[in-house]
Amino acid sequence: MKKITFLLLAALSMSRAGLAQSNVSFGSPYSSVDAAYNHYFYNQNELLFIKAERQKIVLQKLNSTTLSEISSKTFFDLPKNYKIEYTVEIAGKFYLLYSLASKNNVQLFAREIDFAQGAFASEAKQIISTEGSLKKKSAIGLRSSYDQSKLLIFYSLATTDKNSKATGIHVFNSSLETVWKNQVKSSSNEQHIDFAVDLAGTAYYLTEKNSSITLTIASTTGEPSTQAVSLDKKAIRKIGLFETSQEDVLCAGFYNKDINTSAAGGLFILKSKNIKEAITCPISQNVMQQYASDQQQSSTQFVLKEVILEKDESLTLIGESQRHETIHYYTPKGHARNAYFLHYDDILVTKIDALGNLSWMRKLPKRQTGKAMEGQGVMSYRYMASENNYYLIFLDNENNKSVSMDDAPVNYINGEAGTLTAYEISKDKGLVTKLSILNTTVERQLTVSDFSTQKIVPIDAASFVLEFSKKGKEDVLMKTVFTQ
Secondary structure, X not given: OEEOOOOHHHHHOOOOOOOOEEEEEEOOOEEOOOOOEEEEEEEOOEEEEEEEEOOEEEEEEEEOOOOOEEEEEEEOOOOOOOEEEEEEEEOOEEEEEEEEEOOOOEEEXXXXXXXXXXXXXXXXXXXXXXXXXXXOOOOOEEEEOOOOOOEEEEEEEOOOOOOEEEEEEEEEOOOOOEEEEEEEEEEOOOEEEEEEEOXXXXXXXXXXXXXXXXXXXXXXXXXXXXEEEOEOOEEEEEEEEEEOOOOOEEEEEEEEOOOOOOOOOEEEEEEOOEEEEEEEEEOOHHHHHOOOOHHHHHHOOEEEEEEEEOOOOOEEEEEEEEEEEEEEEEOOOOOEEEEEEEEEEEEXXXXXXXXXXXXXXXXXXXXXXXXXHHXXXXXXXEEEEOOOEEEEEEEEOHHHHHOOOOOOOOOEEOOOOOEEEEEEEEOOOOOEXXXXXXXXXXXXXEEOOOOOXXXXXXXXXXXXXXXXXXXXXXXXXXXXXXXX
């Protein structure tokens, strides 16, 4: 195991100067579409929005240069009781994936979308028919390879045996033709943590049983191979699978110093092709103390969200502090109730060079809170990158414009007015600049009741568009360009 020596100077040197800027422009308003499901695609200066509400699906096209609407087409021909699972881009083609469930079976369909026409290209085709119904409260999962040439779909099946479980795994090519499929049997106390698929169509999945983690690698050739995943005496707290452009899948995440410690102790990286050789990077006490009370320091856990492989073979890892909170209270009539909240807090960005040495580590202050059902997919941040910088975009409390980056920020409550904000981090030295892009209340009476970071659509290395609702029945497209 290779341990990275932490340099305090490298960890704490951070630019405070607001040297970077962003240019903001708005397009002409267009009719709003009320929809529970929204997804956004970009292709060659055009945007395609998929908006669905019950039996109605609207496909909207917009121009990313003029920020104006090109077309809007409405469809009512999907089957009754369909459920949208995903909208995906695979090798330049766009698909709507939806399921139909019966008592003993679930069918998954793919319907191609003609981006140029802003309409469905054909009727849907069935790509999966399960051997039995799905396990209650389970969902269909999806992963794509780095180059989008392979698609992995997985799901948990209901079983009559309480001591066992079954997981369906399907791998598809870019034409959504089955490359291979399998049904994996496991014990009921074995939990699947994450899945991945590489360019060759090989599937990877992590499982945990009795606090022991195993990596399984499966393909069309030979029997699946399994390997234990461990970090000597360190306790793996959070782990995920991340594919890179070098045809390798990384196991990476955060560890605790020991099983009795609650706070994250550091990061780790394991290559699936050499699972025994680990790179570990401890988080110093100085970093943990930034923007955090003693209680927060003792319980802070990070979730690894991005692993970026650069041209020089260095790796950048981006994690976010996330936690659930349950508040017990009584109604005026004396009835006991629970309220559930999600917290999306500080961001930890770590750069590791090609030799496995720490280049720099930055902890970026952020506080966001929302109700459990509202916070998912709404808060957190959106990642994008240019040639020289990383950008992390999020909705912030407007009072934080006057708060120093040395101090703990004011909490943002989901649904309130806020300031669209970005952290710019230079790739080479980790210099940080905080950019205030716009105030959603002051400018153009924009509302954030339906804001989501998933609506942020990068259109090139240094610009993105974002759809906002205006008061009334109109939407408007905003474009932001980061000046280098």
